[in-house]
Amino acid sequence: MGRPPCCDKEGVKKGPWTPEEDIILVTYIQEHGPGNWRSVPTKTGLSRCSKSCRLRWTNYLRPGIKRGNFTEQEEKMIIHLQDLLGNRWAAIASYLPQRTDNDIKNYWNTHLKKKLKKLQAGSEGNLGEGFSASSPQRISRGQWERRLQTDIQMAKIALSEALSPQKPSSSNNNNNPSNSSSTLSSTKPTQSPSCYASSADNIARLLKGWMKNPPKKRSSRTNSVATQNSFNYNLNAAGTDTASSSGAKGISSTSAELSETFESLFGFESLESPNSDQFSPSNLSPERKPDVNVIGPEMPLSLLEKWLLDECSVNPEKILGFGDDDKIF
DNA sequence: AATTCTCACAACCGCGGGCTT
DNA sequence: TAAGCCCGCGGTTGTGAGAAT
Numbered sequence: 001m002g003r004p005p006c007c008d009k010e011g012v013k014k015g016p017w018t019p020e021e022d023i024i025l026v027t028y029i030q031e032h033g034p035g036n037w038r039s040v041p042t043k044t045g046l047s048r049c050s051k052s053c054r055l056r057w058t059n060y061l062r063p064g065i066k067r068g069n070f071t072e073q074e075e076k077m078i079i080h081l082q083d084l085l086g087n088r089w090a091a092i093a094s095y096l097p098q099r100t101d102n103d104i105k106n107y108w109n110t111h112l113k114k115k116l117k118k119l120q121a122g123s124e125g126n127l128g129e130g131f132s133a134s135s136p137q138r139i140s141r142g143q144w145e146r147r148l149q150t151d152i153q154m155a156k157i158a159l160s161e162a163l164s165p166q167k168p169s170s171s172n173n174n175n176n177p178s179n180s181s182s183t184l185s186s187t188k189p190t191q192s193p194s195c196y197a198s199s200a201d202n203i204a205r206l207l208k209g210w211m212k213n214p215p216k217k218r219s220s221r222t223n224s225v226a227t228q229n230s231f232n233y234n235l236n237a238a239g240t241d242t243a244s245s246s247g248a249k250g251i252s253s254t255s256a257e258l259s260e261t262f263e264s265l266f267g268f269e270s271l272e273s274p275n276s277d278q279f280s281p282s283n284l285s286p287e288r289k290p291d292v293n294v295i296g297p298e299m300p301l302s303l304l305e306k307w308l309l310d311e312c313s314v315n316p317e318k319i320l321g322f323g324d325d326d327k328i329f
Numbered sequence: 330a331a332t333t334c335t336c337a338c339a340a341c342c343g344c345g346g347g348c349t350t
Numbered sequence: 351t352a353a354g355c356c357c358g359c360g361g362t363t364g365t366g367a368g369a370a371t
Binding site (some may be wrong): 110 | 338
């Protein structure tokens with residue numbers, strides 16, 4: 001026998017989320033952590049289905065999300081990755097931790113597709129540097145998958161070494177206990193609520209602002225959009241400014257490391273103001289592990305391997321700690 | 330000024346994989 | 351082992367804003 005049925009479809013509210021609903025959801029998640037979405041509607045009293053709650057959280061309320069204004073570098077990365085991975089938006093999103101798969105998907109559909117078409121039409125397949133769709137050196141998918149397997153194996157070994165008791169933890173910057181519990185070992189809602197503090201704090205702050213400055217004659221959609229943007233703006237800000245005072249501290253520092261890594265690898269700041277949740281498990285399901293080989297033809301594999309292994313020794317859980325199954329929330 | 334068209338994006342829907350009972 | 355459920359993913363739709371006419 002299975003479990004009791006999911007949300008009954010009657011009485012389930014649809015459409016744009018209101019700020020009030022957002023607050024309720026974030027408050028709940030702050031207390032219990034994300035996960036067990038099925039129980040969220042009943043426990044919060046929200047007339048939403050669990051799916052909707054999860055979507056709202058992962059795409060908009062989760063701290064660390066950057067919205068809009070895709071940089072040229074991000075565009076290139078998306079194009080590269082789309083070329084390699086196809087429409088596997090979640091996998092692509094794992095390389096842009098501040099972006100959600102939905103966001104990337106939308107951006108692709110509305111901007112990049114057209115842009116690429118134009119480029120292709122304009123230069124007959126010459127996509128210019130950074131646009132690899134027709135690159136002859138492109139790694140075939142089979143090759144890539146094999147390499148990925150190898151890398152995962154290597155990474156696992158490195159991880160176990162890094163985590164072995166003999167190994168001094170000096171190289172591991174995640175000495176912060178709260179961090180270690182919230183990134184590696186904690187699976188799911190047992191995670192310290194402090195990780196979400198920034199979210200709740202800033203939503204509260206935002207709500208104040210929203211009350212003061214309610215969107216003028218906004219329709220439900222724009223209302224929602226406006227609040228989302230400001231929510232996220234605040235959440236992002238919070239991710240940085242509260243990181244030093246909350247449980248997000250450790251995560252923040254390690255994210256900064258990864259940010260540097262990304263910068264060094266891609267030559268741009270893809271991870272500005274990283275914050276507590278950007279490496280949330282939603283980004284790090286097995287599928288979403290940073291499978292370094294997909295980055296692109298210009299990226300020498302050895303460098304990527306080195307990066308992977310270096311990262312493992314420095315901060316293994318960040319890359320690999322999500323094992324084969326756990327989606328930490 | 331009113332209407333129509335196009336764009337952008339939030340949210341929904343359906344499916345598949347994996348987990349629980 | 352099988353039935354049923356949950357979760358996450360990708361595709362699609364709905365709707366408001368702004369531009370064009």
